[in-house]
Amino acid sequence: MLQRDMVSDISVKIRTLAEEKNAVILAHNYQIPEVQDVADIVGDSLELARAAAERREGVIVFCGVDFMAETAAILSPEKIVLLPAPDAHCPMAGMITGGEVRTLRERFPDAAVVAYVNTTAEVKAESDICCTSANALKVVESLDETQVIMLPDRNLARYIARFTTKEILPWEGYCYVHDRMNSEDVRRARADHPDAELLVHPECRPEVIDAADFVFSTSGMVRHICTSDRSEFIIGTEPGIIHQIEKRCSGKKAYPLSSEAICVNMKKTGLKKVIRSLESLTPRVIVPDEVAVRARVAIERMLHI
Incomplete structure (x- = not known):
């Protein structure tokens, strides 16, 4: 843990370097507080994907996990995309491969394939369209097909199945952080x-969903809490989001549903890694053109919805 004065000094240096390098810093809601505080934009996967596509800076510093930086690189191939913690992997994204998607297409030739944004570029390239937890139902309902393969998160797929007449075929992947929360919690x-x-x-x-009052993406939680008449909330997601709630929702108190629901990979990015990344413009994330071109179609289809 860095001392407060050191955090302040490094943060100032990061902001100075970001201006010099024409860089934008994007951070996911699950990042450690000091990384969230130094970022230009903090949000969920959908908000950060939009920002990666729309920002004009020539350098994107992605404080998150690998698939997020890949998405930014796919949407902005002309930009330098940096992942300060190159070992920040998403275990759920690794639960399905492009080859397995091709096999699914052979088994279910009439089904559309919806890839959660929490997937590798290779998987996105084999899919028809991407989705996030915030827009998954809209994406599914936008499709002409009546049979939809949703991958890789089984829990998200089964949640969406509650609200659509389409046949949802889930892949048996999961987020270990959310999947470990249970009725006892x-x-x-x-x-x-x-x-x-x-x-x-x-x-x-x-x-857990059945026991909840509301189901939201992380940024949806923040918006709901900030506008709610209630003052106390239990948060069934990675507790990094509580920092944004405390910053943006004055007078509200949030408690984690489970204090053990920590995404270790989301915590691998620190200020020192951000500053080294800006100084050296490394580690850079590059997606091969033959994959990026096809994956971009699926991501842009999502962003147009």
């Missing part, structure tokens, strides 16, 4: 905070 949190509203992420298990 809900019982304990409700007992500890009886006046709090329970908000959970659609990557949670069905039993």
Whole structure:
């Protein structure tokens, strides 16, 4: 943990370097607080994908995990995309390969393939369209096909299946952070905070979703809390989001549904790594053209919805 004065000094240096290098710093809601505070934009996967496509800076510093930086590189091939923590992988993204998507297409030739943005570039390239937790239902409903393969998150797929007449075929992947939350966590949190509203992420298990008051993406949680008349909330997602809630939702109190639901990979980015990345313009994320061209189609289809 860095001392407060050191954090301040490094943060100032990062902002100076970002201006000199014509760089924008994007950070996911699950990043450590000091990284969130130094970023230009903090948000969920959908917000950051949009920012990567729309910002004019020539350098994108992505404080997140590998698939997010890949998405930025696909959308902005002319830009330098940096991932300060190159070992920040998403385990769920690794639960399906492009070859497995091709096999699914052979088995279900009439089905559309919807790839969660939490997938590799190779998987996106084999898919028809991407989605995030915030727009998954809109994406599914936009398709002409009545049969839809959703991958890789089984919990998100089964949640979306509740709201559509289309046949949803889930892949058996999962987010280990959200999937480990259970009914006992809900019982304990409700007992500890009886006046709090329970908000959970659609990557949670069905039993947790059934017990929730609302289901939102991470940024959806922040928006709901900031505008709600309630003052206390239990948050069924990675607790890094609580920093944004405290910053943006004055007077509101948020408690984690599970204090053990930590995404280790999201915590690998620190200020020192950000500053080294800006100084050297490395590690750079490059997606091969033959993959990027096809993956871009799926991502842009999502962004147009």
